[in-house]
Amino acid sequence: MKSKGYLCERCSTPDDPVTAKIAHHKTYLTKQNINDPYIALSWDNLEALCQDCHNKEHHRNDKKTVRMLNSIPLSGFDTEGGRLKIPAARA
Structure with a gap:
Protein backbone atom coordinates (compact mmCIF):
# COMPACT_ATOMS: atom_id res chain seq x y z
CA MET A 1 0.00 0.00 0.00
CA LYS A 2 2.91 2.28 0.71
CA SER A 3 4.01 2.02 -2.94
CA ALA A 20 -6.86 2.53 0.61
CA LYS A 21 -7.16 0.11 3.50
CA ILE A 22 -7.17 -3.27 1.73
CA ALA A 23 -4.58 -5.07 -0.37
CA HIS A 24 -6.86 -6.88 -2.83
CA HIS A 25 -5.81 -9.91 -4.89
CA LYS A 26 -6.85 -9.22 -8.50
CA THR A 27 -6.92 -12.98 -9.13
CA GLN A 32 -6.04 -24.45 -6.38
CA ASN A 33 -3.81 -21.35 -6.58
CA ILE A 34 -2.97 -20.48 -2.96
CA ASN A 35 0.49 -22.08 -3.28
CA ASP A 36 1.31 -20.28 -6.54
CA PRO A 37 3.64 -17.45 -5.44
CA TYR A 38 2.80 -15.36 -8.53
CA ILE A 39 -0.86 -15.28 -7.50
CA ALA A 40 -0.56 -15.33 -3.71
CA LEU A 41 2.52 -13.14 -3.20
CA SER A 42 3.21 -11.10 -6.35
CA GLU A 57 -15.61 -5.96 -6.30
CA HIS A 58 -16.72 -8.82 -4.13
CA HIS A 59 -20.45 -8.14 -4.30
CA ARG A 60 -20.76 -6.83 -7.86
CA ASN A 61 -22.94 -9.75 -9.01
CA ASP A 62 -25.16 -9.81 -5.94
CA LYS A 63 -28.54 -8.18 -6.22
CA LYS A 64 -28.97 -8.33 -2.48
CA THR A 65 -27.33 -10.57 0.09
CA VAL A 66 -28.73 -10.70 3.58
CA ARG A 67 -27.53 -12.98 6.37
CA MET A 68 -30.45 -14.28 8.40
CA LEU A 69 -30.76 -15.81 11.86
CA ASN A 70 -34.18 -17.24 12.69
CA SER A 71 -35.73 -14.96 10.03
CA ILE A 72 -34.01 -11.86 11.49
CA PRO A 73 -31.69 -10.01 9.08
CA LEU A 74 -28.21 -9.59 10.56
CA SER A 75 -26.38 -7.84 7.75
CA GLY A 76 -26.34 -7.50 3.99
CA PHE A 77 -25.11 -5.59 0.96
CA ASP A 78 -26.88 -3.67 -1.78
CA THR A 79 -26.09 -4.05 -5.51
CA GLU A 80 -23.26 -1.50 -5.24
CA GLY A 81 -21.55 -3.37 -2.40
CA GLY A 82 -22.65 -0.98 0.32
CA ARG A 83 -23.89 -2.34 3.63
CA LEU A 84 -27.65 -2.44 4.06
CA LYS A 85 -29.00 -0.59 7.07
CA ILE A 86 -30.82 -3.25 9.03
CA PRO A 87 -33.15 -1.85 11.69
CA ALA A 88 -32.50 -3.07 15.22
CA ALA A 89 -34.80 -5.81 16.41
CA ARG A 90 -37.49 -4.69 18.81
CA ALA A 91 -37.99 -6.47 22.10
Whole structure:
Protein backbone atom coordinates (compact mmCIF):
# COMPACT_ATOMS: atom_id res chain seq x y z
CA MET A 1 0.00 0.00 0.00
CA LYS A 2 2.91 2.28 0.71
CA SER A 3 4.01 2.02 -2.94
CA LYS A 4 0.57 3.31 -3.98
CA GLY A 5 0.66 6.20 -1.52
CA TYR A 6 -2.06 4.54 0.58
CA LEU A 7 -4.60 5.66 -2.05
CA CYS A 8 -7.34 3.61 -3.68
CA GLU A 9 -6.27 2.60 -7.18
CA ARG A 10 -9.84 2.62 -8.49
CA CYS A 11 -11.59 5.72 -7.19
CA SER A 12 -8.96 8.05 -5.77
CA THR A 13 -8.23 11.19 -7.79
CA PRO A 14 -5.89 14.13 -7.16
CA ASP A 15 -8.93 16.30 -6.37
CA ASP A 16 -10.61 13.63 -4.22
CA PRO A 17 -8.03 11.35 -2.58
CA VAL A 18 -9.51 8.19 -1.03
CA THR A 19 -7.50 6.18 1.50
CA ALA A 20 -6.86 2.53 0.61
CA LYS A 21 -7.16 0.11 3.50
CA ILE A 22 -7.17 -3.27 1.73
CA ALA A 23 -4.58 -5.07 -0.37
CA HIS A 24 -6.86 -6.88 -2.83
CA HIS A 25 -5.81 -9.91 -4.89
CA LYS A 26 -6.85 -9.22 -8.50
CA THR A 27 -6.92 -12.98 -9.13
CA TYR A 28 -8.90 -14.34 -6.21
CA LEU A 29 -7.14 -16.84 -3.98
CA THR A 30 -8.50 -20.37 -4.19
CA LYS A 31 -7.52 -23.82 -2.94
CA GLN A 32 -6.04 -24.45 -6.38
CA ASN A 33 -3.81 -21.35 -6.58
CA ILE A 34 -2.97 -20.48 -2.96
CA ASN A 35 0.49 -22.08 -3.28
CA ASP A 36 1.31 -20.28 -6.54
CA PRO A 37 3.64 -17.45 -5.44
CA TYR A 38 2.80 -15.36 -8.53
CA ILE A 39 -0.86 -15.28 -7.50
CA ALA A 40 -0.56 -15.33 -3.71
CA LEU A 41 2.52 -13.14 -3.20
CA SER A 42 3.21 -11.10 -6.35
CA TRP A 43 2.88 -7.32 -6.22
CA ASP A 44 1.47 -7.55 -9.77
CA ASN A 45 -1.58 -9.38 -8.42
CA LEU A 46 -2.29 -6.86 -5.65
CA GLU A 47 -4.17 -3.61 -5.80
CA ALA A 48 -4.75 -1.03 -3.07
CA LEU A 49 -8.48 -0.49 -2.54
CA CYS A 50 -10.74 1.48 -0.24
CA GLN A 51 -13.47 -0.43 1.61
CA ASP A 52 -16.20 0.72 -0.82
CA CYS A 53 -14.32 -0.42 -3.93
CA HIS A 54 -13.44 -3.73 -2.26
CA ASN A 55 -17.11 -4.29 -1.38
CA LYS A 56 -18.15 -3.48 -4.95
CA GLU A 57 -15.61 -5.96 -6.30
CA HIS A 58 -16.72 -8.82 -4.13
CA HIS A 59 -20.45 -8.14 -4.30
CA ARG A 60 -20.76 -6.83 -7.86
CA ASN A 61 -22.94 -9.75 -9.01
CA ASP A 62 -25.16 -9.81 -5.94
CA LYS A 63 -28.54 -8.18 -6.22
CA LYS A 64 -28.97 -8.33 -2.48
CA THR A 65 -27.33 -10.57 0.09
CA VAL A 66 -28.73 -10.70 3.58
CA ARG A 67 -27.53 -12.98 6.37
CA MET A 68 -30.45 -14.28 8.40
CA LEU A 69 -30.76 -15.81 11.86
CA ASN A 70 -34.18 -17.24 12.69
CA SER A 71 -35.73 -14.96 10.03
CA ILE A 72 -34.01 -11.86 11.49
CA PRO A 73 -31.69 -10.01 9.08
CA LEU A 74 -28.21 -9.59 10.56
CA SER A 75 -26.38 -7.84 7.75
CA GLY A 76 -26.34 -7.50 3.99
CA PHE A 77 -25.11 -5.59 0.96
CA ASP A 78 -26.88 -3.67 -1.78
CA THR A 79 -26.09 -4.05 -5.51
CA GLU A 80 -23.26 -1.50 -5.24
CA GLY A 81 -21.55 -3.37 -2.40
CA GLY A 82 -22.65 -0.98 0.32
CA ARG A 83 -23.89 -2.34 3.63
CA LEU A 84 -27.65 -2.44 4.06
CA LYS A 85 -29.00 -0.59 7.07
CA ILE A 86 -30.82 -3.25 9.03
CA PRO A 87 -33.15 -1.85 11.69
CA ALA A 88 -32.50 -3.07 15.22
CA ALA A 89 -34.80 -5.81 16.41
CA ARG A 90 -37.49 -4.69 18.81
CA ALA A 91 -37.99 -6.47 22.10
